[in-house]
Structure formats: structure tokens, C-alpha cells
Amino acid sequence: MRPSPAAIVTSLHARTGKTLLARVLGDYFALSGRPPLVFDTDVTEQTLRAAFPYDTVVVDLAETRDQMTLFDTLARRAPEARVVDVSHHALRKFFKVMFESQFAAEAHVRNVEPIIFYIADRGADAYEEARHLRERFDDCAFVLVDNAFVGKVKDKTRRSAAYQEMQEHDLRMTLPLFDQELADALDDDPALSLGDIVAKPLSRSETGRMPGDLAFDQRAALRAWVMQAFRDIHRLTRTIETRAPALSPVAPVL
Amino acid sequence: MKPVVLMVGADKGGVGKTTVSRTVLDYLKAKNTLVRAFDAEHPRGTLQRFHPDVTEIVDVTTASDQMRMIDTLSTSEIKVSLIDIRAGLLAETLDTLTEVGFFDLVNAGEFNFGLMHVVGSSVASLDEIAEVLPFMKGQHYFIVKNFINDTSFFEWNPAIYKNYFKGNNTAVEVTIPKLNEMAYEQVELAGVPFTDYIANKHANGQPANNSLVLRGYVRTWLRHICDEYDRVGLIERLTDRRAAAA
Numbered sequence: 001m002r003p004s005p006a007a008i009v010t011s012l013h014a015r016t017g018k019t020l021l022a023r024v025l026g027d028y029f030a031l032s033g034r035p036p037l038v039f040d041t042d043v044t045e046q047t048l049r050a051a052f053p054y055d056t057v058v059v060d061l062a063e064t065r066d067q068m069t070l071f072d073t074l075a076r077r078a079p080e081a082r083v084v085d086v087s088h089h090a091l092r093k094f095f096k097v098m099f100e101s102q103f104a105a106e107a108h109v110r111n112v113e114p115i116i117f118y119i120a121d122r123g124a125d126a127y128e129e130a131r132h133l134r135e136r137f138d139d140c141a142f143v144l145v146d147n148a149f150v151g152k153v154k155d156k157t158r159r160s161a162a163y164q165e166m167q168e169h170d171l172r173m174t175l176p177l178f179d180q181e182l183a184d185a186l187d188d189d190p191a192l193s194l195g196d197i198v199a200k201p202l203s204r205s206e207t208g209r210m211p212g213d214l215a216f217d218q219r220a221a222l223r224a225w226v227m228q229a230f231r232d233i234h235r236l237t238r239t240i241e242t243r244a245p246a247l248s249p250v251a252p253v254l
Numbered sequence: 255m256k257p258v259v260l261m262v263g264a265d266k267g268g269v270g271k272t273t274v275s276r277t278v279l280d281y282l283k284a285k286n287t288l289v290r291a292f293d294a295e296h297p298r299g300t301l302q303r304f305h306p307d308v309t310e311i312v313d314v315t316t317a318s319d320q321m322r323m324i325d326t327l328s329t330s331e332i333k334v335s336l337i338d339i340r341a342g343l344l345a346e347t348l349d350t351l352t353e354v355g356f357f358d359l360v361n362a363g364e365f366n367f368g369l370m371h372v373v374g375s376s377v378a379s380l381d382e383i384a385e386v387l388p389f390m391k392g393q394h395y396f397i398v399k400n401f402i403n404d405t406s407f408f409e410w411n412p413a414i415y416k417n418y419f420k421g422n423n424t425a426v427e428v429t430i431p432k433l434n435e436m437a438y439e440q441v442e443l444a445g446v447p448f449t450d451y452i453a454n455k456h457a458n459g460q461p462a463n464n465s466l467v468l469r470g471y472v473r474t475w476l477r478h479i480c481d482e483y484d485r486v487g488l489i490e491r492l493t494d495r496r497a498a499a500a
Contacts, residue, residue, distance in 0.1 A: 064436045068467045075466050101470030 003113040005029070005237055006074050007036075010086035010094070011119035012129045017147040017175060018119055020186065022085040023051045024229045025117070027195035029081035031230075036081040039070055041090040048085045050190035061093040071103055077110040095133065104140040115141040115240060119175075120166070121150045127162035134169070141240045144169050148177040171239065173232040178225050182218055189213070194226045257327040257365045258492045259356075263339035263347065264372040265382045270400040271372045272300045274430060275338040277479050278370070278488075279305050280449045282334060284480060285489060289334040292323050294343065301338045303445055306457075314339065314347050324356055327365055334492070344371070344382075348389040360393070368394035368492050370428070375399075380415065383425075390425070394491050400430040402438065426486045431478050437471040440464065448476050 007029075009022045022038070026048075029036040038056040040048040049056040057073075059066040074082050086094045098104070107114050118133060120126045134142045144166055157163050186192060202223060204216050214222065262278065264271045275291070279301075282289045289308060293301040296313040312319040314337070327335060339347050348369075351357060360367045371386055373379035383397065441451045444464065452473045456462045483489075 064434055064467070064471075068436075068465045071467045072465050097467060097470065100474045101466045102473075103466060103470075106466055 001111060003111045003241060004034070004079055004081055005240075006082040006084070006107060006112050006114045007117055008084045008086060008094075008098075008114060009117045009119070010088075010091055011121065012088060012091065012126045013121055013123070014088050016119040016121045016150055018087070019047045019051075019085055019190075021117060021119065021145060021147075021175065021229075022048050022083050023190075023194055024226065025233060026052055026055075026083045027193060027198075027226075028230050028233045029083065031195050031199060032081075032234075034079065034081040036083045037073060039074075039082070039084040041070075041085060041094065042087040045087075047190050051193075053191070061090045061097070067097050071097060071101055074114070075103060075107045075110055075112055077112070082112075095136070099136060104137060108139070113141065113240060115143060115237070117143045117145050117173075119145040119147050119150075120153075121147070122152070122154050122157060124154070124157040124160040124163060127157065127160060127166050130166050131162045134166075141243075142169070142171060143236055144172040145175060146172065147175040149175065149183065171236060173229075173236060176225060176228055178221060182214075182222055182225075185214060185218065186222075194222075197223050198226050198230065255333045255493060256363075257330070258334045258368070259323075259327065259337065259360075259365055260334065260368045260370065260492060261337045261339055261347070262370045262372065263344035264341055264374075265344050265385070266374050266379070267341035269341075269372045269374045270402045270430070271341060272304075272338055273402055274370060274372050274398055274400060275301050275336060276304050276448060277430070277476065278336060278483070279308065280447055280476060281480050281483050281488070282336075283447075283449065287334055287489060288332045289336055290330065290332045291336045291338065293338050294340045294347075295338065296340065304447055312337075314343065314350065320350070320354060324351075324354065345385050348386065352389065357389070366394070366492050366494075368396065368488075370396045370398050372398045372400050387425075392424070395425045396428050396486065396488070397425050398428045398430060401432045402430055426491075428482055428486055430482070431475060433475045434468070434471040437468040437475075440468050441472060448472055452476065 007025045009018050009025065011018050026036050026038055036055065038048060038052045040046055040056050040058045041061055042048070043058055043060045046058050049058055057069065059070045061067055061070070070084070074084065104114050116133060116137060118130050120130055130144060153163070197219060202216075202220060260278065262271055262275045272295070279289060279291060291301060291305060291309040292312045293299045293309050294312055294314045295301065296311055299309070299311040302309040302311050310322070312322060314320065323335065323337065357367070359365055369386070369390060371383065373382060441448060444451055444456075444462065446455065446457050450457070451464055452469050454462050454464050454469060
């Protein structure tokens with residue numbers, strides 16, 4: 001049986017496109033016949049919840065009970081895919097609990113494949129964090145995501161050891177650039193289904209909100225963008241599934 | 255190996271004495287050291303509830319149970335005996351052991367002896383320590399500051415604290431960190447050793463359905479405690495009595 005993917009989307013800083021990538025992943029899994037369980041760790045904004053209003057659980061990682069809801073569900077043996085949007089505020093707590101609970105090892109035992117999608121940005125500290133997470137969770141697939149929208153990497157960052165080391169990383173994807181107007185449209189309408197953009201026929205005769213209140217050219221551009229992202233996600237999840245599992249045996253009790 | 259008696263006691267109830275005993279049993283098991291335990295919470299037996307395989311309930315005030323513990327030290331194949339003393343009976347038990355000549359045997363080198371004295375955070379605990387100190391000359395004395403049940407800081411004035419230890423610098427301080435309340439509560443409900451809870455097992459060895467997150471909290475907490483026992487050389491001290499006198 002194919003493992004159930006548990007996509008963990010994160011980045012060190014705000015405004016890097018985490019929630020957008022989480023939306024894309026959620027829609028990808030839905031269209032692949034594995035409607036996901038979605039978790040939003042941003043208790044204030046709850047942006048991801050707007051995209052998946054019926055399937056999203058908002059969790060406050062400061063609360064033990066919510067930590068249990070999140071990790072115990074993520075590691076559950078069940079066919080659904082899972083998507084977690086780990087806000088930059090929640091990053092430290094999330095990975096601390098993930099590490100201490102030996103989540104990846106237990107998830108593997110239950111046929112769940114955790115995949116960290118880490119979005120790097122322009123700063124060297126973002127690559128330091130990427131390297132740190134990859135090393136700390138070496139039993140977990142790690143995808144480095146370059147989001148063209150966050151801008152060109154700084155020269156200082158390029159010279160950093162962490163950046164150069166991460167250039168050798170093989171599991172990676174790029175979120176291509178799209179225009180500001182389209183980005184604003186996505187921001188303004190978090191409920192706009194990216195899956196619908198791909199699944200529904202693209203026709204000039206469509207008007208109104210079918211899907212989204214977007215002009216034909218915008219829908220066409222967004223469709224191409226989402227298709228590219230879907231292809232990348234498909235390639236990566238397939239690669240990870242077919243790899244020899246990066247299993248670490250469940251660690252001794254002490 | 256010389257027989258070892260490790261006593262865990264407190265004069266005040268509710269300081270987490272049995273919790274400390276439970277961590278010691280888990281620690282010794284992890285170190286492949288066989289141990290038997292006597293639970294003096296007669297007749298209730300809290301320690302026995304968690305470690306029934308190795309624990310007997312005893313009434314330390316009766317001669318027959320004293321014999322069960324002391325007279326079997328040399329003959330038992332298990333060389334380490336842990337005694338979880340009932341709250342409030344620590345000084346009295348040390349008196350009793352003195353009367354029956356136990357400390358004479360310890361001083362003659364027949365047994366090794368250690369006391370883990372679990373103290374509360376109030377200054378009243380210093381009086382409790384003062385009461386116990388006369389018994390502990392040349393013995394292994396571990397003062398256990400237990401933070402598991404509360405976060406309150408220890409209000410001991412360092413100068414007063416130092417004064418209490420004048421002439422006895424063999425006491426070793428051990429700190430037990432706080433455990434997440436929900437995790438603690440769930441292990442209590444499960445009624446199994448901490449290591450079994452972490453390994454997701456019921457008391458009968460069958461797989462349990464304990465929370466991954468809570469197991470993580472317990473694992474990290476117990477690992478810190480084991481590191482602390484390593485740091486103070488708990489096993490080394492108890493198996494080589496000379497270290498205390500040195």
C-alpha cells in the first residue's frame with residue numbers, strides 16, 4: 001500500500017508563501033484522490049482554514065492538547081494525505097515536539113511518509129535553518145523550495161556555507177514567479193480553489209466567479225502556474241515513495 | 255558485588271517520593287542492573303502498582319518485615335534493594351535501622367547504603383535535612399530537589415543551606431525536572447513504569463495507544479533524569495562505598 005504523505009510546510013520567516021504552498025499541496029492531494037487533513041498552526045490569521053474550511057483544524061502549539069491533536073493525527077495509520085502549515089511563530093515549538101516525540105520514526109512504522117517542504121528566502125539564516133532541519137530530521141524527506149516571488153538571494157547569502165551546501169540538495173522545487181495582481185487576487189480570496197482552476201475547463205466564455213473572480217488571462221496564467229507546481233509535487237512525492245525509505249529504527253526507550 | 259540498599263524517603267508527603275523511586279527503578283533497568291524494591295506505603299503500595307514484578311509491600315515498623323528486607327540482603331541474587339519509605343517515617347526508619355544494627359554492618363563493609371532524600375521547596379525542608387544528617391556520616395546522601403509537581407523555586411537561602419552542611423560535604427544534590435502535567439497524569443492513569451509508557455505498552459505487555467506527544471514528553475524528561483543520575487554517579491557511588499568516605 002502506498003504510504004500516506006504528511007506534508008509539513010514551513011519557513012523561518014513570514015511572507016515566504018507557506019500558506020500558498022500548503023493550499024497547492026492540499027489541492028494536489030484532493031485531486032489525486034486523497035483529500036487531505038489540513039492543520040493550520042497560525043491561530044491568529046487562520047488563512048489556510050479559509051481555503052479548506054471543512055477540513056482544517058487550527059491548532060495552538062502552546063497547548064499540549066493541540067500538540068496531541070496534531071501529531072497523533074499526523075502519525076495515524078490512515079489513507080488520507082495530511083498537510084500542515086507551520087507558521088514562523090510556531091516553527092521552534094513544532095520541530096521540538098516533532099523531535100522529542102520521534103514522530104518521523106513512528107510515522108514510518110504506520111506507513112505515513114512525512115515530508116518537510118521548507119521555503120528558503122533571501123537571508124543566510126534561512127539556509128542555516130534549512131541545513132539544521134535537514135540534519136536534525138535525517139529520517140525524514142526534506143524538500144527545499146525556492147519561491148521566486150520572495151526575490152533574488154542576497155550576495156552575502158550566496159557566499160554562506162549553508163547556502164552552498166544546500167545547493168547540492170537533490171529534493172527541491174521552485175515556485176515560479178507570477179504577477180503581483182495575481183498574487184493579490186489569491187491573497188484577497190483565500191477560498192479560491194486552485195484545484196478548480198486546474199480541473200475546470202478554461203474557456204473565454206466563462207464569466208463571474210467560475211472559478212474565482214479572475215479574467216481569462218489571469219486564470220490561464222494561474223492555471224499554468226498551479227500545473228507546474230502540481231507536476232513538481234507529483235515528481236517529488238513519487239521520488240520519495242520509490243526511494244529506499246529513510247527509516248531510522250524506532251529509537252530505544254532511553 | 256556487595257549488596258546495596260538505596261532508601262528513598264521524605265518526611266513530608268506529596269513531594270514526589272514514589273515518583274523518584276519509579277525513576278530510579280527505570281534507570282537501573284536501563285543500566286541492566288537487577289533490583290528488588292520494597293514499598294513501605296503499607297498497606298496501599300503505590301510503588302508496587304507501577305512496578306509489581308519487582309516490588310513487595312512491607313511494614314518497616316514490624317520486625318518480620320525488617321527481617322524480610324535486611325536478612326535477605328546477603329542471600330538474595332539481586333544485589334540492589336530499593337526501599338521506598340512511607341512519608342513521615344524517614345527519621346524513624348533510620349532510627350530503627352540503627353537499633354537493629356544495620357549501620358554497624360554498613361560500616362563494617364558488608365553492605366553499601368545510600369539515601370535519596372526527597373525534599374520540598376520550603377525552608378522547613380532544611381530542618382528535615384538537619385534531622386537526617388547525623389545518620390549519613392560516611393554514607394551516600396543524595397538530596398533530591400523535585401520540581402515535578404510544581405514550578406516554585408527553592409526558597410533556601412544559600413548561606414543557611416551551607417550552614418546546615420557544615421562538617422558534612424558528602425551530600426550530593428540531584429534535581430528532578432518538571433514533567434508536562436498531562437503527561438504525568440496519563441502515566442498515573444496507565445499505572446505502568448515510565449519506560450513502558452514510552453514504549454507504548456500496557457502493564458500486560460500488549461501494545462497501548464498512548465499519545466505520541468505525551469510519550470515524547472516522558473521520554474525527554476526521563477532522559478534528563480537519567481543524565482542527572484549519571485552525572486552524580488548514582489550506580490558508581492553505590493557500588494563503591496569508598497567514594498562516600500573520600
